[in-house]
Amino acid sequence: MSGILVVIEERDGRVSRGSWEAVAAGQKLAALTGQAVNAVVIGAQTEQLAAEVAAKALGKVVRIEHPLLTVYTADGFTLALHQLIEQESPAHVVFPHTYQVRDYAPKLAARLGQALIGDVTAISEGPVFTRQLLQGRLNGSYRPSGNGPCFVSVQAGAFRADEAQAGTAAISLFTPTIEPAQIRTKPNERFRGAAQTVDLGAAQRIVGVGRGIKDAANIPMVQELATALGAELGASRPICDNGWLPMERQIGSSGQTIAPRLYLALGISGAIQHLVGIKGSQCVVAVNKDPDAPIFEAADYGIVGDLLEVVPALTEAVKAVQQ
Amino acid sequence: MKIIVAIKQVPERDAQIRIDAAGKWIEESGLQYALNESDAYALEEALQLKEKHGGEVVVLTAGPERVGPTIREALAKGADRAIHIDCADLGSRDALGVARLLAAAVNPENPDLILTGLQSDDLGQGQTGVILAELLGLPHSSLILHVEKTETGFTVKRELEEGWFQSIELPTPAVLTIQSGGNKLRYATLMGIKRAKTKEVRTVTASDLTVDAAPVVVLERVALPQKQKSTQMLPGTPKEAAAALVEKLKFEARVL
Numbered sequence: 001m002s003g004i005l006v007v008i009e010e011r012d013g014r015v016s017r018g019s020w021e022a023v024a025a026g027q028k029l030a031a032l033t034g035q036a037v038n039a040v041v042i043g044a045q046t047e048q049l050a051a052e053v054a055a056k057a058l059g060k061v062v063r064i065e066h067p068l069l070t071v072y073t074a075d076g077f078t079l080a081l082h083q084l085i086e087q088e089s090p091a092h093v094v095f096p097h098t099y100q101v102r103d104y105a106p107k108l109a110a111r112l113g114q115a116l117i118g119d120v121t122a123i124s125e126g127p128v129f130t131r132q133l134l135q136g137r138l139n140g141s142y143r144p145s146g147n148g149p150c151f152v153s154v155q156a157g158a159f160r161a162d163e164a165q166a167g168t169a170a171i172s173l174f175t176p177t178i179e180p181a182q183i184r185t186k187p188n189e190r191f192r193g194a195a196q197t198v199d200l201g202a203a204q205r206i207v208g209v210g211r212g213i214k215d216a217a218n219i220p221m222v223q224e225l226a227t228a229l230g231a232e233l234g235a236s237r238p239i240c241d242n243g244w245l246p247m248e249r250q251i252g253s254s255g256q257t258i259a260p261r262l263y264l265a266l267g268i269s270g271a272i273q274h275l276v277g278i279k280g281s282q283c284v285v286a287v288n289k290d291p292d293a294p295i296f297e298a299a300d301y302g303i304v305g306d307l308l309e310v311v312p313a314l315t316e317a318v319k320a321v322q323q
Numbered sequence: 324m325k326i327i328v329a330i331k332q333v334p335e336r337d338a339q340i341r342i343d344a345a346g347k348w349i350e351e352s353g354l355q356y357a358l359n360e361s362d363a364y365a366l367e368e369a370l371q372l373k374e375k376h377g378g379e380v381v382v383l384t385a386g387p388e389r390v391g392p393t394i395r396e397a398l399a400k401g402a403d404r405a406i407h408i409d410c411a412d413l414g415s416r417d418a419l420g421v422a423r424l425l426a427a428a429v430n431p432e433n434p435d436l437i438l439t440g441l442q443s444d445d446l447g448q449g450q451t452g453v454i455l456a457e458l459l460g461l462p463h464s465s466l467i468l469h470v471e472k473t474e475t476g477f478t479v480k481r482e483l484e485e486g487w488f489q490s491i492e493l494p495t496p497a498v499l500t501i502q503s504g505g506n507k508l509r510y511a512t513l514m515g516i517k518r519a520k521t522k523e524v525r526t527v528t529a530s531d532l533t534v535d536a537a538p539v540v541v542l543e544r545v546a547l548p549q550k551q552k553s554t555q556m557l558p559g560t561p562k563e564a565a566a567a568l569v570e571k572l573k574f575e576a577r578v579l
Contacts, residue, residue: 074453074463099484103465106418106450107457115419115540118448128543134445137340138349138545146539184462186492193486205578211336229579241504247486254482254502262578269336272447283576285568286554290337297548301571302556303564313565321569321579 001149004029005090006039007081008053009098015052018096018154020161023056025154026094027165028123035091038062039169042080044070050171057167062088068178074104075183080176081108087174090149092127097153109151116151117142119272121158131155135271136294155272156253157279198232198248200256205231205263208251208278209239212267212288212307216244221308222266225315228322234258236268252277267307270295287311324378324472326369327432328402329425329439329451330362332386332393336444346544348414358393361440365501367508368470369438370401376472379403381432385410385424385529398519399511405522406432410529416536418446422454423534428527429459436477437498441466452500463498464491468505480505 006026008019026037036059041049046063054061064080085093085108095101097119109116122130126143129152133140144150200206207226213219226233233249240250251258252274259280266287268274275298278284286299287310296302303310334340335355343350358366369380382397384390385408394405408424410416416424429437437459442449449465456463468488469480476494482502483489493499511519529536555571557564573579 078457099466099482102449103453106448106453107463110419110422110454110457113419113539115417115454115538116448116450117540118450132548133447133545134334134340134349135336135447136548138342139548140542141544141546143541143543144539145541148539184494185464188490188492190483190487190489193488237504243507253484255486257485262572262576283572283578284552285572292340294548296554296556298552299554300552300576301568302554303561303568304556305561305564309561310565313561314568317562317565317569318579321573 001089001091003090004035004037004092007095008039008041010049017161018156020164021159022094022096023164024159032127054169054171057165058169060170063173073183077104078108079178083176093151095153097155101153112148114148118153119155120152121155156276200234200258203232204261205229206234206260207231207264208234209266210236210268211238221311225311228315228318236274265295269293324376325434326436327381327383327434328366328369329383331359331443332356332390333359333445359440359443361503364503365438365440367506387411395519398522399515405524407526409526417538417540418448418450420536422451426458427532427534435495439500441500441502456498461498462493465500466502467499468502
């Protein structure tokens, strides 16, 4: 059992950004453990994808190809990767931490008597893997203690895609044995929710509101601040779950990714799903009554206080400088 | 339709967190606990399916004695009975170990559907339901917002990234992990709370389930995260802080 296997995911026919980050993580792990790094692409037609990956400093790129892998299913991907892992017996398997990986990697690991170390933010000597606990309020250091391959998925943005070193890798083909009856779920076409009329991704100023707002009746107060700033209104997931603002205003991994010049996070604790979505913001301001809220770690400016008191004061101050 | 809902008791969202003396987890004494959020949505989905199609909703949880009130809460909301896996060392088991406990308890029940929340608010691994499906040999789907019963199984609405969704068809029995926000959560009624007191809670001890408890992944140490940015905190009354902030945004960050 040796070597690092990075599982590549495609997006619109190209290698996804998160996959390059996983390659960078794999190379980091290789530097710490002195192992070779290989990559695997999965699908019905993987030639182009494999060629793209093979331009990195990797030992080899394996193409897992099968007609039953045309669309993703947890059963299909688990069967295919399980067979490859049995043959290659890598010591580490590294994934990007995407919704798709979350859907099958724990299953694949369990089939080999292992457990995934998911959503990893750092890899250090040992190797020891860091991941967040309690919605980002603590970091946990995890060490594998099993005797099988160690499965790791890396958080979006934790490793830099542009640090994946260039090179030339050999490409090989692997044909798994999959029977149609082994794929028990039937995925249908993907679809968008309600038509997106709000493009938060392009907004230069955004005011985001979270649980600290306490009541839907307090939304207009925040809207008034947004209007004064010429900002779009956004929200963390719980606010949209409650129906206090429409889903299309949700910021975070399941909503929109934003990159404004100014982002005001009001009463948002800063769960990782939210922080991932605001990473591109230039200047982040956090207002929260909990001084230990993780959002302050991502903020340039912070105010500890009740947003119901701070927001009206802020609206007034903004209006004052604009006169 | 018989539905099992696997739920977890977690520290309350606003609870003050202190790292314990060993530096391996948080100090649990004096901590307030609550039902994990996405598990509450899983329970809600189960209760709505039962109201539509009839059947039974069984809640299943692993944990020490303190999980009692969380079980009662689920029963008060409308679950019919509960199975409590009494387990004092839940924290030292990894995701696979916990799923093994749950699988051992689910097996004799032969349910048509198993629901869990997408992930726990404390460890946040998001693996239990998916591993449970593997251990039980059942198909699964994760991040589910809506479940519809069909003649042969279920059609579910799965959340994808960046505002996309997908509908997926599964045969019965199946395991689904439920994303929060798909339904409106109900409150327990006074009548529900009263009824909950007479509902069956069967306790099995973890050691009776004879599953492998040796972890393959160990949480060695916990620590407070280091700041990614140097945050300037602005003190004072709300008015003073607001004025200072606007000043900074205008002249220092130059974003106003």
